[in-house]
């Protein structure tokens with residue numbers, strides 16, 4: 001392979017450009033990499049919260065952390081707070097956290113979840129009992145210390161950033177590293193006239209015909225290259241799109257940016273606040289807040305969603321929202337012939353756990369591993385299978401958030417209670433977890449474990465789905481002592497951390 005053409009200059013396109021230039025040209029220039037993007041079709045412009053694996057990706061690409069954070073108005077993210085996903089109880093709004101820390105549940109040979117479950121009267125909710133992140137966030141404290149190296153910290157963290165500024169920053173770096181960039185509109189994708197050969201033979205654009213040995217489709221929901229390839233193989237059932245629109249109801253989003261009220265500092269966590277017909281995000285950057293309502297068009301119109309969001313954010317009547325249609329599902333074959341789809345062109349699961357950018361990274365890393373090998377059909381088959389398993393795993397985890405809700409105050413929430421699609425694996429687990437603690441062994445039969453027992457515990461216990469019988473601990477006094485130590489640590493340790501504002505120099 002001597003040349004690569006990346007089509008699309010959103011987050012996926014520029015992450016792909018940087019990753020491929022790292023993969024092929026780090027030591028010596030081996031492959032010509034070119035990226036084209038349209039002037040008429042802007043990137044989706046959302047996707048501002050991430051998961052903690054992004055740190056390793058940025059580090060792999062030798063990106064300076066402070067420079068990156070400054071260029072993208074980034075803040076630290078310690079997790080997600082879910083608000084209103086259950087009915088209020090005794091006048092108290094329900095909320096729970098899914099933090100990034102607490103990746104190893106054992107402390108002093110004891111599992112903190114066991115300790116928490118064995119408490120007859122729970123002093124704190126699950127996340128506040130086993131994780132320091134909510135405490136750091138509450139006090140505006142950073143997960144790392146000033147003197148720490150890039151991407152290192154005692155507490156795992158991710159970022160919130162400005163999607164537009166991220167693409168600009170990655171573009172500058174990629175061009176500096178030798179990626180050729182051109183503004184060009186794709187008008188037609190040429191594919192092999194032989195329907196048995198899955199091959200793009202050229203891309204017609206506003207600046208002429210472009211060809212390469214390998215193509216990356218980063219054209220977002222349009223998936224222009226993949227669509228052309230697939231339509232050449234209409235009778236081939238393998239090329240189906242896996243449609244999850246009936247399993248995950250939210251298919252639209254409205255986004256709007258707001259300013260901080262005077263004196264309010266950026267939060268260190270994403271908020272996912274349940275609404276009448278979906279949920280809304282609140283993502284605090286250094287200089288502004290990103291908000292968006294992810295809703296189901298089956299249950300409300302755009303006008304109704306806009307009104308509900310306006311009310312929630314106290315916005316003036318004439319506020320303009322960015323309106324987005326989401327195609328929920330994924331391609332069965334994201335790598336087909338000489339084209340690989342990365343980003344929204346490959347697939348999308350709604351952004352409740354901020355996983356869109358993670359999926360870009362996962363697709364690229366997988367390509368990096370597999371592209372080195374020879375037998376292409378076999379390699380592609382495995383690549384696609386692994387990616388499809390990751391999508392399926394993620395979909396189940398997102399569905400979990402909805403089916404544990406007891407809300408019945410709108411048609412949308414009642415639908416989840418009564419008519420929802422039934423995921424046999426999830427239903428089996430939830431039955432099982434009424435009788436036992438969620439453990440790693442429960443996931444052994446899974447093909448992919450993007451989310452494991454640690455993540456499931458935060459959501460399942462956070463939503464109050466606990467074993468019916470009291471959990472009998474092995475050593476109750478020692479377990480209670482450990483919980484007390486943890487509580488003291490969570491109270492005191494934040495004193496030692498610098499504030500986020502201090503660390504960001506704001």
Ligand SMILES: Cc1cc2nc3c(=O)[nH]c(=O)nc-3n(C[C@H](O)[C@H](O)[C@H](O)COP(=O)(O)OP(=O)(O)OC[C@H]3O[C@@H](n4cnc5c(N)ncnc54)[C@H](O)[C@@H]3O)c2cc1C
Pocket residue numbers: 007008009010011012013036037038039041042043044045046047048049050163184185186187218219220221222224253292324326342343344345351354355356357358360
């Ligand atoms: C409502 C919503 C919220 C989200 N929130 C999150 C989140 O919190 N966290 C997260 O990780 N992910 C999130 N995502 C996903 C995230 O936004 C995407 O994964 C990410 O932005 C990558 O998008 P992309 O680059 O694939 O597509 P796009 O940003 O749409 O880019 C497509 C590119 O293709 C180009 N293009 C299109 N047509 C042509 C043409 N004819 N010729 C040439 N070029 C063309 C465009 O110019 C553009 O450069 C969210 C997505 C949505 C819809």
